[in-house]
Amino acid sequence: MTSPSPVRRAIDALRSDTVGGLLLIAAAAIALAWANSPAAPAYEALRSLEFGPESLHLHLPLQAWAADGLLAVFFFIVGNELKQEFVHGELRDPRRAMLPIAAAVCGMLLPAAIYAAVNWNSPATLGGWGIPMATDIAFALAVLAVVGRGLPPALRTFLLTLAVVDDLGAVLVIAVFYTDAIAPAPLAGALAGLALFGFLQRGRGAAAALNASRVPNWVVYLPLAAAVWTLMHAGGVHATIAGVAMGLLMRTGASATETASPSHRVEHLLRPVSAGIALPVFAFLSAGVAFDGIGPVLGDPAAVGIMAGLVAGKLAGILGGSWITTKVTSAHLNPALRWIDIAGVSLLAGIGFTVSLLITELSFTGSPQTLEHAKAGVLLASLTAGLLAAAVLGLRARQARHTP
Known part of the structure; x- marks a missing residue:
């Protein structure tokens, strides 16, 4: 039997969360080092490079193409994987699905409240209350993949949901709060495109005709996906939502003529693209935050509110919200998990890079100094949360591997 080629082995390796996670973290580390080196202007010039058709409102900086475009591939896989869990896996039980959903809500509300409390007497910075609400799913999953070997798969599903x-x-x-205007017509077009995508996945006649034709499926689905993404972006909604929505619309069951469902086939095809290209490029272009000292950052209420919200607020909100939900509803924790596992995931959720940085840009456009301090606050909070989570989950993983 012929052994796989080096290219095939590399592609297969990229389907591993651990390999993809290491690439993501390495790309972020390189970006941070470059952004804080004497060559920082070259880094800024690279990610500020603009290209794309102006007529479609797509003349964007390279950083935006990575955050909105490449990241949509990752979010498609996330939505697709979540759909599989809801239909066939862990989240089929509503009592288990309810727990991470309630935890997410509490993990958004408490950090926002903490930020507002810290900045209550600072009207100039109070508008940044949305910054510590967000979790960077790509970095959180990467850290879990690297340190969590041996932990129950249910923990990854909890974090993913x-x-x-x-x-x-x-x-x-x-x-609602940080967008000047929503464009109804493009947004309606995006919703129509999603409806067509869902119909092609589930409409038996349409799906059968497409599968029976000589036209490859990608000839239909790739332009449709591009159109939905473009219209979503033009509508004023973060375009990665298009990826999540299409992932959730994928068909997870195989027909009589199929050896595997479309959901599993597409995930198998796209996961190496996401792990090997989309996520590392995104991390490289988004994680380069310049850091000019701890003193000015800790003296800015915006940065303090962000750090307190992401580290303490996420931990208390998610862990506390999960515990309370199990006490007042029929939701329950998966028997394979312990509350220390949820504490580790709660800390992981304090990694707020991508969307937190986006909301930071939207919050402080008129105050460059506050903007830089807030970005540094996101960086410090994400690093702190990631290290604490790695310590907790790494210890649990070692215990799990040595437990008979």
Whole structure:
């Protein structure tokens, strides 16, 4: 039997969360080092490079293409994986699905409240209350993959559900409180495109005709996905929502003529693209936050509120919200998990890079100094939360591996 080629082995390795996580973290570390080196202007020039058609409102900086475009591939996989869990996996039981959803809501409300309390007497910075609400799902899953070997798979599902609900809530907050205007016509077009996508997945006649034709499926679905993404972006909604929505619309059951469902086939195809290209490029272009000292940052109420919200607020909100939910509702914790596992995930949720930085940009456009301090606050909070989570989950993982 012929051994796989080096390219095939590399592609297969990229389907591992651990390999993808290490690439993501390495890309972020390189970006941070470059952004804080004498060559920082070159880094800024690179991620500020603009290209794309102006007529479609897509003349965007390279950083925006990575955050809105490449990241949509990752969010498609996340939505698709979540759909599989809701239909066939852990989240089929509403009592278990309820717990991470309630945890996500509490993990958004408490950090926002903590930020507002810290900045109550600072009207100039109070508008940044949405910054500590968001969890960076890509970085959180990467850290869990690297340190969590041996932990129950149910913990990843809990984090995945929590982070998706968190991101959807954060995007809703951006749309309502941090967006100047929503464009109804493009948004309606995006919804129509999603409806067509769902019909092609579930409409038996349409799906059968497409599968029976000589036209490859990607010839239909790829332009449709691009159109939905473009219209969502033009509508004023964060375009990664298009990826999540299409992932949730995927068909997870195989027909009589299929060897695997469309959901599993597409995930198998796209996961190496996400782990090997989309996430590392996104991290490289988004994680380069310049840091000019701890003193000015700790003296700015915006940065203090962000750090307190992301580290303490996420921990107390998610862990406390989960515990209370099990006491007042029929929701219950998966028997394979312990509350220390939920504490570790709660800390992981304090990694707030992507959407937190986006809301920071929207909150302090007229105050460059506050903007830089707030970005540094997001960086410090995310680093602190990630290290604390790695310590807790790493210890639990070692215990789990040595427990018979």
